[in-house]
Amino acid sequence: MTPANNRAITALFRVFGEKEAPISSDRTRLTSLGGMNRQEALTLAILIPATAVVGVGEQLTLLCGPLVGCLLAVPAAFLVLQLLPFLLNAKSPSVQWGLWLLLGVSWALHRCQTEGLVGLFASIWIAIGVISLAAKLVLAWQASMNWRGSLGIFWRTLVILIPHAMAIFIGYRFGWPWGLLCAAAVAGFFCSAILNPSSQILGTVTCKTSPPGILITIDDGPDPTDTPLLLDVLDRYQTKAIFFMIGEKVRAYPTLAREVIRRGHEIGNHTLSHPQASFWCAGPWRTRREILQCQQIIEQVTGTAPRWFRAPVGHRNLFTHPVAQALGLHVMAWNRRGFDAVERDPCKVLARILPELTGGDVVLLHEATPIAKDVLTAILTRQQALLNPSHPRCPDGSASSQASTPDSAG
């Protein structure tokens, strides 16, 4: 939902501005943070001078009459705009723009009853003030979602309890239909955050990698039949992948896990027992046990601690992020999948993945399915075509691939 860094200075454009449009060559004082969001720069550069002209022009018209007021509005506004930065001076650009916002909203509240242009500009500033406040709340929420360990668990417990307590209070105070409506809204919000694998509401989730390669991720292994086959296919296309492995399976097939590492791939944490039906509603202790024990098994078997965590079927619960962060894990989802864990026809799976497959995609595949090898082969063939458009055919194994590696994820 929110760009990680779109170089916007104001909260409004950090949250609602376009994702990546910095003015890279701008060397003015405003861009001392390394560039400014283009939408933000344009909006502020037009809105502030225009408001100054309208506001100053209105006062001059009241003092000197409409003709003189109109004639002097632009030069007087120019003078005001030269003086105001000295009054609204602050080292931090975000604080400085906060002061401009405060000034604009204060003026707007004072003039919002006025008709015509002044009233229109006052309405715009009030709308900007309201949206900026909402953006500040979004940023504060996101910052709190980065609290890790016990603090994060305590905060998230409050986050789930307080809205439900409010729904009960509303039901008691205004009638149970209203209380049930509020409870349904709260439940809908949390369900959308938990059940949508790419939702960023509960914390940062990696769903894309760096182009031009694609990142292959293979879940639910190791598997004594599929893992060796898939490793051979990956070797043939000289591609590295992340295998999200289940702790209990790693304990059962330690040699396969070590072979995955030996061939240069990465193993991710996919919980101890893969409780796909109940992980979404697990409490903090069970969440920690599932992630920590899987982490310990993989590290003991392979000598390498995973860096990435993926929840079973992508359904994180409320406590997944603070537990994972405390163990040094980043959460990864995907942006391409073909439901290969339940579909037995590889053509149908590939029809869901291949048409829109492009550089930077994170593809979700599964082991222990009868179609795993065919699906992986077809996707790597397409990747080869994406990376080498002049040689779109399946290679014989001698061609080198510039595939995305796990290091480029994130």
Ligand SMILES: [Zn+2]
């Ligand atoms: Zn899984």
